[in-house]
Amino acid sequence: MNDPKKPRRGLGEDWWSVVIGLLALVLVIATGLAKVPWPLFGWLR
């Protein structure tokens, strides 16, 4: 876990999870708007 006493480099795992989650959200919305089918997002198929 992140230790507040240690100097931290970069964004940190917590913020990275938010960034990755939001990127996925943007990708899903964008492909939805462009009506691109989502075969990749199925549970394998």
Place this chain on the structure above:
Amino acid sequence: MTANRGKALGAALGFSLVAALAVCVAEFDVGIAKAFAGRGVAQNPLEYPLVAVALGLVANALLRGTKTHDSVQPGFRTELFLKVGLVLMAAGLNITAIAKQGAGGLLQALVLVTGVFFFTWWLATRLRLPPQLKAVMACAVSICGVSAAIAAAGAVLAKKKEITYVTALVIVTALPLMVLMPWLARAIGLSETVAGAWFGGNIDTTAAVVGAGTLYGETAQQVASVVKMAQNALIGVAAFFLATYFVVKVERVPSERPSPGLIWQRFPKFVLGFLFVSVLASTGVLSTGAIAALKTLSKWAFTAAFVSIGLELSLKELGAMGWKPVVVYLSATAFNTALALGAAWAIFGLLGL
């Protein structure tokens, strides 16, 4: 420079291994479900988290046997995968639906979360568990298993082995509960609504809650999901209170004044992403298709996390933690089962909420 490059290569290899194993889990999951369906069992009783941890453990043994474990370990980012999965999982958390249909669910969630949290805390204190492990365990049993454990771990700065220990207990306990509870509910003669509320209030992993509900009936599954969602919605609140409590009370240095800045520093930020996505899902910004896609992506992230748990699990480290946490966890689960039955019967049966 070369050392850094070597580390980056190891991380990339480790990550590729996790991704490949996650695909294998999905393949196995589909195959296992088909095999059960062929024998007339519509609901696959072997949940994917269990398959993922098992596959991770096999790979773990192979890596340790060939002395390559340490070099690829930087790619096993269990917590990151779990947090990404949680942010995406919020797409299925519709606050408007909870408020509309879930008055009973919300009331039950409040009763259970408070009751079970303090019971676990009390028992863990009596058995002298470390405060961090106590907080992670109390949140996991009372709120919603792995996701609450991760949020609590961030707020109290728990050790990695403590999270792994609790996660392993959550996964192992959820499986028998998913099969036993519908059987027990039938034996007692519970209505679908009361049974669903009971499953949702007691079983810790969302997949197993849906599984138990499905085994009992459509209404049971719907009620179980709403009750579970109402409990999931309390993750952020619990994380905030725990961060505050640890800063102000448990780890307070007498010369230092606890500041809001320190509480903010402790607060697990992924909860903000979780809340943001759930607000989008609740206000109708996301289409049904988008919500379904995000939920599946969340399942992929969780699969990667559970595979990583298997890959990182060190039986030696877990063994060193002793039997006390297991006793606390199982006793708290038994208490949760009884309290959830009483609460479901009173709120959904007697009051008819």
